[in-house]
Amino acid sequence: MRYQKIPNETIRRLPMYLRALAVYSENGSSYISSEELANDLGLNSPQIRKDLSYFGTFGKRGMGYEVDKLTEQIRVILKIDVTQKAVVIGAGRLGCALASYEGFGTYGFSIAAILDNSPKKIGKKVGKIKIESVSKLAFIKRKKIKLAIVAVPAQFAQEVTDKLIKAGITGILNMTVCNLKVPKRVTVRSIDIAMELGVLPYYMK
Amino acid sequence: MRYQKIPNETIRRLPMYLRALAVYSENGSSYISSEELANDLGLNSPQIRKDLSYFGTFGKRGMGYEVDKLTEQIRVILKIDVTQKAVVIGAGRLGCALASYEGFGTYGFSIAAILDNSPKKIGKKVGKIKIESVSKLAFIKRKKIKLAIVAVPAQFAQEVTDKLIKAGITGILNMTVCNLKVPKRVTVRSIDIAMELGVLPYYMK
DNA sequence: TCCTGTGAAATCTTTCACAGCT
DNA sequence: AGCTGTGAAAGATTTCACAGGA
Numbered sequence: 001m002r003y004q005k006i007p008n009e010t011i012r013r014l015p016m017y018l019r020a021l022a023v024y025s026e027n028g029s030s031y032i033s034s035e036e037l038a039n040d041l042g043l044n045s046p047q048i049r050k051d052l053s054y055f056g057t058f059g060k061r062g063m064g065y066e067v068d069k070l071t072e073q074i075r076v077i078l079k080i081d082v083t084q085k086a087v088v089i090g091a092g093r094l095g096c097a098l099a100s101y102e103g104f105g106t107y108g109f110s111i112a113a114i115l116d117n118s119p120k121k122i123g124k125k126v127g128k129i130k131i132e133s134v135s136k137l138a139f140i141k142r143k144k145i146k147l148a149i150v151a152v153p154a155q156f157a158q159e160v161t162d163k164l165i166k167a168g169i170t171g172i173l174n175m176t177v178c179n180l181k182v183p184k185r186v187t188v189r190s191i192d193i194a195m196e197l198g199v200l201p202y203y204m205k
Numbered sequence: 206m207r208y209q210k211i212p213n214e215t216i217r218r219l220p221m222y223l224r225a226l227a228v229y230s231e232n233g234s235s236y237i238s239s240e241e242l243a244n245d246l247g248l249n250s251p252q253i254r255k256d257l258s259y260f261g262t263f264g265k266r267g268m269g270y271e272v273d274k275l276t277e278q279i280r281v282i283l284k285i286d287v288t289q290k291a292v293v294i295g296a297g298r299l300g301c302a303l304a305s306y307e308g309f310g311t312y313g314f315s316i317a318a319i320l321d322n323s324p325k326k327i328g329k330k331v332g333k334i335k336i337e338s339v340s341k342l343a344f345i346k347r348k349k350i351k352l353a354i355v356a357v358p359a360q361f362a363q364e365v366t367d368k369l370i371k372a373g374i375t376g377i378l379n380m381t382v383c384n385l386k387v388p389k390r391v392t393v394r395s396i397d398i399a400m401e402l403g404v405l406p407y408y409m410k
Numbered sequence: 411t412c413c414t415g416t417g418a419a420a421t422c423t424t425t426c427a428c429a430g431c432t
Numbered sequence: 433a434g435c436t437g438t439g440a441a442a443g444a445t446t447t448c449a450c451a452g453g454a
Contacts, residue, residue, distance in 0.1 A: 005444085007444065007445055007446090008444090008445095009444085009445065009446090010445090011404050011407055011408075012404060014403075014404070014407075015397070015399070015400040015403035015404060016397075016400065018403070019382055019397070019400070033412085033413060033414090034413075034414075035413080040384060041384055042384050044446085044447075045413090045414095046415095046416095046446080046447060046448070046449090047445095047446065047447080049413090049414060049415060049416085050415080050416075050445095050446080050447090052414095052415090053414085053415055053416065057414080057415065058414095059413075059414050059415080060413085060414075060453085060454065061412075061413055061414045061415085061452075061453045061454050062411075062412045062413050062414080062453075062454045063412085063413070063414090063454070064412095064413065064414080065414090077407070078403060078404065078406060078407045079406040079407055079409070080403060080406050084406055086402065092302075093298070093301060093302035093305055093306075094302040094306065096298060096302075097297075097298035097299040097301075097302040098398065100298055101298075101299065101398065101399065103382055103397065103398065103399035104399045104402065106382075106399060107399050107400070107402065107403040109399070109402055109403075146409065147402070147405060147406075149402070170409050170410060171405040171406065171408070171409045172405075173398075173401055173402050173405065177224055177308055177311075179245060179246055179247050185410070187405055187408040187409050189401050189402075189404065189405060191396060191398060191401055192220070192221075192224070192308065193303065193306065193308065193378075193396060194220075194306065194308035194309045194311060194312050194314070195220040195221065195224070195312070196378055196394050196396055197291065197309065197312065197314060197352070197354070197378050197394075198219075198220035198223070198283060198285065198312040198314075199216050199217060199219070199220060199283065199394065200352060200376040200377075200378065200392055200394060201283060201284040201285050201289055201352075201376065202216055202219075202282070202283045202284055203216075203376070203392040204284070204351065204375050204376045204392050205375060205390070210422085212422065212423055212424090213422090213423095214422085214423060214424090215423090238434085238435060238436090239435075239436075240435080249424085249425075250435090250436095251424080251425060251426070251427090251437095251438095252423095252424065252425075254435090254436060254437060254438085255423095255424080255425090255437080255438075257436095257437090258436085258437055258438065262436080262437065263436095264435075264436050264437080265431085265432070265435085265436075266430075266431040266432055266434075266435055266436045266437085267431075267432045267433075267434045267435050267436080268432075268434085268435070268436090269434095269435065269436080270436090411454100412453105412454085413452105413453095413454090414451105414452090414453080414454100415450105415451090415452090415453100416448105416449100416450095416451090417448105417449100417450100417451105418447105418448085418449095419446105419447080419448075419449100420445105420446080420447070420448085421444100421445080421446070421447080422443105422444080422445070422446085423442100423443080423444070423445085424441105424442080424443070424444085425440105425441085425442070425443085426438105426439105426440085426441075426442085427438100427439100427440095427441100428437105428438095428439100429436105429437090429438090429439105430435105430436090430437085431434105431435095431436080431437100432433105432434090432435095432436100
């Protein structure tokens, strides 16, 4: 394996592989071929093999990939082999939905708290997660939390983000419609749900 | 302008442009240059010009693009120039959050109902939107709704999807972790929020 | 025989540089 | 002068085809 630049698209697919692998593991399969994996995910098999080949040789010819081993290897690649703590900012409907979303577990994330600025909400709980004051940024520093999910109204998004970065956050999942300005050392990924819906009609019929 | 295949990535960006244009319109700007637009969205200007050029010549040299006119033109391209009705399936935390999300308005979507199968929830309201029985698929047919946002627990996602398609849905925004199997005539886009979070640690530091 | 790993080709997307309109 | 529209080049990603190990 020569050195090659790893495509961003490859990285984007790795969590998909993890998700599928979790299902195989539950079902007790110990090996999985790139063909089966591709079928289940709606991809094609050379793509999966190529994706994995950027990081090493994980499969056995004639057999496929060992489910549990590959799971662990992908976790290491993605740096989620240890549980990562994250905070949700904004205890609105979306923030609460995210905080209680079990899917994060699959990737080894745990939601440490929800922060909000409404005195009415502070102190309440969403599932097992407590709503704390957003002014408690010391909380983030103390717990060495590096990840934040921003789900506040758009007009406060940049302001909140600036504060988060001061508190030591270096990775942000932005659920608002803002284009957040952050220093280079901070990584942002944005999801605009309406935008995804926005392209559907174009492709329909 | 010769015919050229329109990149999917171009389509994906059009809603972003709409979002930014809505802000300019509110601020009373009547013209916007590709340079400004690019700055605000974190893109570069030739990309924006190229994207738009696939569909025609919308700008005025020396001036830029007329905000309201370009807005309308992009809406037409995306086929969202008339309000599109959508239903949300699943009245859990995420489903309710989505149903009450104002962002859909920007792209001309309106949420016609939330469907759920829990008798406890049916009849209640989320904001102004009523929760209906998921068995009421006639509702979708009668109102000629083509778009559905699926936010049910993963194990029911495929089953619900099959029913939706029978009721005439041809575009699905899939918020579950399932890879939905649908006939070719149906378009699906999937968002797995945890997956987006899953790639952040890789890029951090 | 089955299925991986991987260069090389094909395809898709972005960037560049500049002609040309206002 | 300023900013668009666009062919052509560069770059990124996917697909292909097949060599080779289990």
